[in-house]
Amino acid sequence: xxxxxxxxxxxxxxxxxxxxxxxxxxxxxxxxxxxxxxxxxxxxxxxxxxxxxxxxxxxxxxxxxxxxxxxxxxxxxxxxxxxxxxxxxxxxxxxxxxxxxxxxxxxxxxxxxxxxxxxxxxxxxxxxxxxxxxxxxxxxxxxxxxxxxxxxxxxxxxxxxxxxxxxxxxxxxxxxxxxxxxxxxxxxxxxxxxxxxxxxxxxxxxxxxxxxxxxxxxxxxxxxxxxxxxxxxxxxxxxxxxxxxxxxxxxxxxxxxxxxxxxxxxxxxxxxxxxxxxxxxxxxxxxxxxxxxxxxxxxxxxxxxxxxxxxxxxxxxxxxxxxxxxx
Numbered sequence: 001x002x003x004x005x006x007x008x009x010x011x012x013x014x015x016x017x018x019x020x021x022x023x024x025x026x027x028x029x030x031x032x033x034x035x036x037x038x039x040x041x042x043x044x045x046x047x048x049x050x051x052x053x054x055x056x057x058x059x060x061x062x063x064x065x066x067x068x069x070x071x072x073x074x075x076x077x078x079x080x081x082x083x084x085x086x087x088x089x090x091x092x093x094x095x096x097x098x099x100x101x102x103x104x105x106x107x108x109x110x111x112x113x114x115x116x117x118x119x120x121x122x123x124x125x126x127x128x129x130x131x132x133x134x135x136x137x138x139x140x141x142x143x144x145x146x147x148x149x150x151x152x153x154x155x156x157x158x159x160x161x162x163x164x165x166x167x168x169x170x171x172x173x174x175x176x177x178x179x180x181x182x183x184x185x186x187x188x189x190x191x192x193x194x195x196x197x198x199x200x201x202x203x204x205x206x207x208x209x210x211x212x213x214x215x216x217x218x219x220x221x222x223x224x225x226x227x228x229x230x231x232x233x234x235x236x237x238x239x240x241x242x243x244x245x246x247x248x249x250x251x252x253x254x255x256x257x258x259x260x261x262x263x264x265x266x267x268x269x270x271x272x273x274x275x276x277x278x279x280x281x282x283x284x285x286x287x288x289x290x291x292x293x294x295x296x297x298x299x300x301x302x303x304x305x306x307x308x309x310x311x312x313x314x315x316x317x318x319x320x321x322x323x324x325x326x327x
Contacts, residue, residue, distance in 0.1 A: 001016065001047030001048065001288070001291055002014075002015050002291065003015060004197075004273045006119075006149075006171045006196075006197025006198075006199070006271065006273060007149065007168065007169065007170030007195060007196055008195040008196075009149060009168060011118070011119065011148075011170050011171070011197070012078075013050035013078050013273050014047055014049040014273070015266060015273055015291060016048060016262065016266075016273070016274060016275070016276065016287065016288060016290065017048060017049075017052055017078075017080075017199070017273055017274070017275035018043045018048050018051050018275060018276070018284075019277030020036075020052055020057070020062055020065070020066050020277065021052070021053070021054065021057045021062065021277055022277040022278065022279055023036040023039065023040075023279060024036065024057055024058050024061055024062045024065065025056075025057040025058050025061075026223070026224050027220075027223055027224070027225075027277075027279070028220030028222050028223045029220060029222065030058075033065055033068075036065045036069070037065060037068060037069040038281075039278070039280075039281060039284060040065075040070065041069055041072075042281055042284060043284055043288075044073055044076075046284070046285065046288050048288070049077045049078060050078045050080070050273060050275065051066055051077060051078070051079050051080070052080045052199070052201070052275045053066045053079070053080070053081050053082075053112075054081055054082035055081065055082060055083060055085070055107065055123075056084075056085045056088050056090045056123060059088040059089065060088060060107055060108070060111045063081060063108055063111035063112050064111045064112075066112060067112035067114065071113055074114060078118040079112060079114065079117065079119070080117075080118065080119035080120075080121060080151065080171075080173075081108050081117055081119075081120065081121070082120070082121040082123040083096065083101050083105065083120065083121075083122065083123060084096050084122050084123030084126065084153075085124070088104070088107075090123075094125070094127075095126060096122055096126035096129045097126075097129055098129075098133055098136075098137040101134070101137045101138065102137065102141070105117065105141055105146055115146075116146060116148060117147045117148070118148050119148065119149045119151050119171060120138060120141070120147045120150060120151065121150075121151040121152060121153045121171075121173055122134055122138075122152050122153060122155070122163075123154075124153065124324045124325070125152070125155050125156070125159045125324075127327060131159055131163050131166070132166050134163065135150065135162075135163040135164075135166035136166055138167060139166065139167040149170035149171070150163070150167050150170055151170055151171040151172065151173060151199075152169055152171075152173070153173040153174065154174050154175075154324070154325040154326065155326075156325075156326040156327050157186050157190050159327060160172065160190060160191075160194070160196070161190075164194055164196070169194070170196065170197060171196060171197040171198065171199050172187065172196055172198055173198075173199040173200075173201055173275075174198075174199075174200065174201070174325075175200065175201055175202045176203065176265065176272075176274075177200065177202060177203045177204065177205045177209060177261060178205065178246065178261055178264060178303075178307060179202075179205030179206075179208055179209055179230075179239075179242065180205065180312075180316055181307070183198070183200075188268075188269065191271070192269065192271070196271075197272075197273065198269065198272045198273075199272075199273055199274070200272060200274045200275070201274075201275055201277075203262055203265050203274035203275070203276050204258055204261055204262070204276055205261070206225055206228070206231070207225075208230075208231075208236070208239065208242075209242070209243065209246055209257055209258060210257055210258045210261075210283075211243050211250075211256075211257040211258075213236065214236060214237070214240060215233045215237035215240070217236070227318050228314075228316065228318065229314040229315040229316075229317075229318065230313070230315060230316050231314070234313075235313045235314035238314075239313055241310055242307075243257065245306050245307075246260050246261060249299065253295075255290075255293050256289075258276075258283075258286055258290070259286065259290040260295075262274060262276065262293075263290045263294070263295050264295060264303060266290070266291070267294075267300055
């Protein structure tokens with residue numbers, strides 16, 4: 001697998017990473033530890049060297065699994081984790097006080113069984129803590145050798161600029177896919193201007209772009225897509241037009257819809273490294289197949305033209321969660 005550079009500081013990662021959240025959090029019943037570890041290790045065997053976790057995914061439970069899984073090859077991979085929620089619980093609101101950041105980092109180092117965090121993200125901007133204090137704290141942690149690089153998640157342009165003025169931001173992690181293109185308006189140009197890498201999560205539209213979901217799909221009762229407006233039965237039916245487009249292009253390229261969606265993302269900018277998540281080995285192998293797919297300029301133009309004519313129905317978050325992003 002090829003690598004890409006995130007930011008101006010030289011962080012090198014595999015062009016596709018692995019989002020580990022869904023192994024234990026957010027998408028229905030968690031995987032057994034054995035199965036989760038097997039999937040992470042399979043990802044490494046297939047060339048992935050970039051693994052994404054967070055304190056808020058089961059209050060460190062996800063980090064513990066990632067730490068155990070990557071221990072045999074820890075020095076050959078990049079681990080990204082995140083701070084920013086009260087008590088590590090995303091339902092309690094944000095908390096990026098300097099003392100809390102330090103507590104989270106100590107916990108994460110322990111859970112991940114490592115002496116340094118490669119990429120530390122602020123999970124969501126905290127309006128009650130000056131960005132200068134947040135970035136300043138991470139800067140101190142870098143000096144202390146506990147963190148290597150600083151990242152932000154779902155941050156808006158003003159916050160990115162403020163943080164970057166104190167400490168160079170290596171990467172921004174936010175949602176981006178054919179299913180959610182808002183970053184193209186303001187965020188992508190800013191990242192390019194400042195030399196910041198972009199790590200799209202949900203690059204497959206929370207599974208929608210795989211073609212495996214339609215208006216008849218029933219999600220597990222613990223699956224957070226049950227509360228996402230974009231995933232109501234009515235909206236899934238309306239948005240199927242996008243999946244139909246992707247399926248046509250996939251057929252022409254002897255590929256799958258997921259591979260087309262990921263190849264499209266990789267073609268947007270050289271500083272983009274998506275982190276699709278999955279709980280299934282065969283889906284992992286399918287996703288990685290996207291790196292061998294090169295969409296032509298004509299195909300990309302055709303896709304973009306078609307996307308402009310498709311109106312996606314439904315917000316990507318419920319109102320309470322939407323209020324936290326882009327700050």
